[in-house]
Amino acid sequence: MNGWQALFYKEILRFWKVGFQTVAAPVMTAMLYLLIFGHVLEDRVKVYDQITYTAFLLPGLVMMSVLQNAFANSSSSLIQSKMMGNLVFLLLTPLNHWSWFFAYVGSSVVRGLAVGLGVFVVTGWFTPLSFVAPQWIVLFAIMGATMLGSMGVIAGLWAEKFDQMAAFQNFIIMPMTFLSGVFYSIHSLPPFWQTLSHFNPFFYMIDGFRYGFFGASDVSPWLSLAVVGSCTVLISATALHLLRIGFKIRG
Amino acid sequence: MTAISFDAVSKIFQTPRGPLQALDGVSLAVQEGEFFGLLGPNGAGKTTLISILAGLTRATSGHTQVLGCDVQTQAAQARRLLGVVPQELVFDPFFNVREALRFQSGYFGIRKNDAWIDELLHCLGLSDKANSNMRQLSGGMKRRVLVAQALVHKPPVIVLDEPTAGVDVELRQTLWQFIARLNRDGHTVLLTTHYLEEAEALCGRLAMLKQGRVVALARTSELLKAASSNVLRFKLDAQLPPELAQRARVTGRIVQFPAHNAAEIEHYLAAVRQAGLVAEDVEIRKADLEDVFLQVMGEGAQTPSDAAVEVAP
Numbered sequence: 023m024n025g026w027q028a029l030f031y032k033e034i035l036r037f038w039k040v041g042f043q044t045v046a047a048p049v050m051t052a053m054l055y056l057l058i059f060g061h062v063l064e065d066r067v068k069v070y071d072q073i074t075y076t077a078f079l080l081p082g083l084v085m086m087s088v089l090q091n092a093f094a095n096s097s098s099s100l101i102q103s104k105m106m107g108n109l110v111f112l113l114l115t116p117l118n119h120w121s122w123f124f125a126y127v128g129s130s131v132v133r134g135l136a137v138g139l140g141v142f143v144v145t146g147w148f149t150p151l152s153f154v155a156p157q158w159i160v161l162f163a164i165m166g167a168t169m170l171g172s173m174g175v176i177a178g179l180w181a182e183k184f185d186q187m188a189a190f191q192n193f194i195i196m197p198m199t200f201l202s203g204v205f206y207s208i209h210s211l212p213p214f215w216q217t218l219s220h221f222n223p224f225f226y227m228i229d230g231f232r233y234g235f236f237g238a239s240d241v242s243p244w245l246s247l248a249v250v251g252s253c254t255v256l257i258s259a260t261a262l263h264l265l266r267i268g269f270k271i272r273g
Numbered sequence: 274m275t276a277i278s279f280d281a282v283s284k285i286f287q288t289p290r291g292p293l294q295a296l297d298g299v300s301l302a303v304q305e306g307e308f309f310g311l312l313g314p315n316g317a318g319k320t321t322l323i324s325i326l327a328g329l330t331r332a333t334s335g336h337t338q339v340l341g342c343d344v345q346t347q348a349a350q351a352r353r354l355l356g357v358v359p360q361e362l363v364f365d366p367f368f369n370v371r372e373a374l375r376f377q378s379g380y381f382g383i384r385k386n387d388a389w390i391d392e393l394l395h396c397l398g399l400s401d402k403a404n405s406n407m408r409q410l411s412g413g414m415k416r417r418v419l420v421a422q423a424l425v426h427k428p429p430v431i432v433l434d435e436p437t438a439g440v441d442v443e444l445r446q447t448l449w450q451f452i453a454r455l456n457r458d459g460h461t462v463l464l465t466t467h468y469l470e471e472a473e474a475l476c477g478r479l480a481m482l483k484q485g486r487v488v489a490l491a492r493t494s495e496l497l498k499a500a501s502s503n504v505l506r507f508k509l510d511a512q513l514p515p516e517l518a519q520r521a522r523v524t525g526r527i528v529q530f531p532a533h534n535a536a537e538i539e540h541y542l543a544a545v546r547q548a549g550l551v552a553e554d555v556e557i558r559k560a561d562l563e564d565v566f567l568q569v570m571g572e573g574a575q576t577p578s579d580a581a582v583e584v585a586p
Contacts, residue, residue: 024382025379025380025381025382027379028376028378028379028380028382029376029379029380031376031379032368032376032379035367035368035372036367039367040367103365106363106364106365106366107359107361107363108363108364108365110329110359110361110363111363111365111377111380111422112380113327113328113329114327114328114329114352114355114357114359114423115352115377115380115381116348116349116350116352116353116380116381116382117380118349272328272329272330272331273286273324273329273330273331
């Protein structure tokens, strides 16, 4: 067994042992969003022809859950280990930055996809769905989870207390996900906000993901792929660099 | 071969109050198979030195090697050769003892390690705790798990940073028997401790750190020989006269004078009698490591327990 596989397996087991909190709870939250927003807005909002609002909302919620949980996994694991002091057990091993990266980001992708699948399973029967291009669905889910898992690594290394982590989560991750078009099409926004949304990489993740279901999207899926792909590479490279220099974990 | 070598290692921490020199040109070499003790008051730089050795902290200057592997440029090899028991009582609350040890083995790329894990658990008196969650263990038990975790990959060089701080007598005995056995089997041991009698009993050689510098480095027996060979010890109900108190070590009622020969002993006892005081429970004993330690630490500075030196920002 390579060292990174042991760490990867440990990270999987870590969230799985508290699965109610890490998997079941976010699935429940997403289901409530769908029930309430779907009920209230079903007859008022029409984004694409032939697609009900509930059907439009569902992929957005799935992707939002994937992203939030991928971020939560690596970031909370790192900050907890730092606060508890047990990160030292890893620091004493010969594991290099690639091992740390694959283990932490890999387990984040697994948790993100597990929650996303869970949301899909419990909400999928609320409304008929189509799967025009499943390869886009899988591709955007994996890329989005990788990017947010890497962001979680960066936040986990940077934050020195739970307070800072909460700030990162609530003032960066939450606004970017909520303002990305999970609940609406950006075409319904005033021009200023529409332009602003185009600078939000999360918008392209949701839009590209949704394209896989309906074959319709606000921008071309290829543009989304380019934006999300380059952001993922950039953020992953940053996370790897910080792990290599032992940013804030090796004095 | 040299198991551990520090070559002119310095460390300056940047603090909000300005730079703090924790280590100032420390050079030490521990040979393979040695049981080496690192002593010094709080803030002397012991833990910083061990952190540099373990790769947890980078030295500002100097070189550190484990069995010839540089801890910075050959970090992975150096860490495989090293088993470190950290000072802080840390643990992972998600797992039980066996899981923690299996994962730790896994990080070193060791897949099937249960035979060695079982032996470690047995030797450390943890066999019946193998399936207990880390949270349920007492402090002493957690400490034993830390030792086991440091040894899962059978490192030739073992570093223990105050492993017996706050640990009961029984565990100390178990732990030392086990570490002494590993040392007899050829493992090199580097130990920091506050219990000087432990260092005296176990360590063949000692280094004393003070304010980031090595102030004494010798065989334990030589250090003991170099100190005043005897100590006059008695109990007193009243205050010693100031001129006598200067030369004595006073702990509550207990008064101790370093003495080289019978004349000195007679001199002190006479002085006490002339002051109109009555010495009780008089005894003369061999100087121990604590006497040497206090003597070395007391030389020069007036505040032997002070933290590391401040340098101008």
